[in-house]
Amino acid sequence: MDESDDLSRRIAELGPWFHNLRIGGIQTAPDHFLGDYPAFKWQGFRHVLPENTSGMSVLDIGCNAGFYALEMARRGASEVVAIDSDAHYLRQARFAAEQADADITFRQMSVYDVGSLGRRFDLVIFMGVFYHLRHPLLALDLLHEHVVGKQMLFQCMQRGTQAVANLAHDYDFDDDTLFHQDAAPRLHFIEHRFAHDPTNWFVPNRAATEAMLRSSGFAIEAHPEPEVYLCRREARPEHTDQPPRIVAADR
Structure with missing residues (x-):
């Protein structure tokens, strides 16, 4: 068996893969x-991140097989930490990093456990995770409180209109007009499955995605694709300025 055949065998043994990497x-x-x-x-939003990430620390949450962590390592990040709660994906990611000779630290942990990392990162990548969470706002609060130092690259599946309503800061109890606007923030709860996946729990529209980011202390700096946002960490809004009481929990 030649080296190519051996590599193909090892890749097949680690399947199935969700990330289509080239190894x-x-x-x-x-x-x-x-x-x-x-x-x-990646081609649609890669331009919002520096081509040279030298000197930057990066945390990739829900790294899967490590595509984004590998890209940050290739761009020269001084430190890349990648976490996922799924041991299967981490086996793939470690193998891919080994083949690419990329210096990436992998840890099996949930987004709810990020407080245990005990530090902040220049860039946090939080892609394709939010809608799989039972407690999405808690996750954003924990990221803001514990690990996002400067910026966060965020992606969430969205459904519904891309329009965003211009809403007042408050409404009277008897005024229900807000709840009849398609462009108002809406977060759809999935009781059973969506796309055959039992871990798809919440699907927001665009207005809800952006409102949840702002309410958690993330200002939107760029919106290069409909579901992708580059955010800057800032002070949390006054009415949500208390840090979350739960620091870590099992997913």
Whole structure:
């Protein structure tokens, strides 16, 4: 068996893959239902991050097979930490990093446990995780309180209108007009499954995504794609300035 055959065997043994990586010229998920994912998505927003990340510390939350962590390492980040709650994905990510000779620290942990890292990062990547969480606002609060130092790259599946209503800061109890506007913040709860996935719990529209980010202390700096935001950490709004009481919990 030559080296290529051995590499193909090892990649197959680590399957199934959700990230279509290229390892030694071999694609890990060439028949992905979304296409060349996440590479084709990356092309739409990669420009909002520095081409040279030298000197930056990066935390990739829900890293899956490590596509974004690998990209940050390739761009020269001084430190890359990648976490995921799924041991299967971490095995893939460690293998991919080993093959790329990338210096990435991997840890199996939930987003709810980020307080245990005990530090902040220049950039936190929080892509494709939010809608899989039973407690999404708690997660944003924990990120703001414990690990986001400067910026966060955020992505969440969205459904509904891309319009955003211009809302007042308060409404009378008897005024229900807010709740009849499609462009008002809406967060849809999925009791059973969506896209055959039992971990899809909440799906916001655009207005809800942006409102939740702002309410958690994240100012939107760039919106390069409909579901992708580059955010800057700032002070939390006055009415939500108390830090979350729960520092860590099992997912």
